Amino acid sequence: MGKRYFCDYCDRSFQDNLHNRKKHLNGVQHLRAKRAWYDLFRDAAAILQEEQTKKPCRKFLLTGQCDFGSSCRFSHMTEQDLEKLSAQVKGEQRSRELQQEGADVPPGTIEDWLERRAKRLSVAQSNSALPEKPVPFQYPPGWPPVQDLPPSLQAPPPGGWPVPPNLQWG
Numbered sequence: 006m007g008k009r010y011f012c013d014y015c016d017r018s019f020q021d022n023l024h025n026r027k028k029h030l031n032g033v034q035h036l037r038a039k040r041a042w043y044d045l046f047r048d049a050a051a052i053l054q055e056e057q058t059k060k061p062c063r064k065f066l067l068t069g070q071c072d073f074g075s076s077c078r079f080s081h082m083t084e085q086d087l088e089k090l091s092a093q094v095k096g097e098q099r100s101r102e103l104q105q106e107g108a109d110v111p112p113g114t115i116e117d118w119l120e121r122r123a124k125r126l127s128v129a130q131s132n133s134a135l136p137e138k139p140v141p142f143q144y145p146p147g148w149p150p151v152q153d154l155p156p157s158l159q160a161p162p163p164g165g166w167p168v169p170p171n172l173q174w175g
Contacts, residue, residue, distance in 0.1 A: 037076060144160075
């Protein structure tokens with residue numbers, strides 16, 4: 006069978022020889038996957054600069070979808086997205102300036118994060134028109150009848166599993 010080469014970017018493997026490896030590494034699919042991977046780690050300022058130079062994608066603005074996806078040469082960011090990104094860039098610049106001046110920048114505490122999260126969730130819930138109600142438990146389609154399932158796959162009873170009085174672990 007021989008050695009096989011696995012490409013982490015494309016999540017594919019193929020027979021490892023010079024011809025196959027060169028063909029794969031120069032292929033469009035590999036180059037796109039590699040670019041998508043490195044785009045995950047780009048600086049917000051670089052993303053903002055690139056998006057501001059692009060014209061908006063008409064199809065994306067009209068339908069919310071674009072056939073070209075991430076390889077589209079037009080921008081898929083709305084004005085609100087650009088404003089958020091510019092605010093993020095300004096915040097990063099301010100923190101960098103404070104660090105250069107030697108000022109202590111207190112790291113965010115868990116309480117601050119929880120407050121921001123609670124605000125975000127309350128805004129999201131107030132924006133939703135329909136109140137969310139809990140979805141009743143349903144077994145996946147294609148499963149056998151409930152009585153034929155092993156106990157580990159059955160839903161727990163409403164009050165929870167009964168605990169025997171003399172139960173000792175271990």
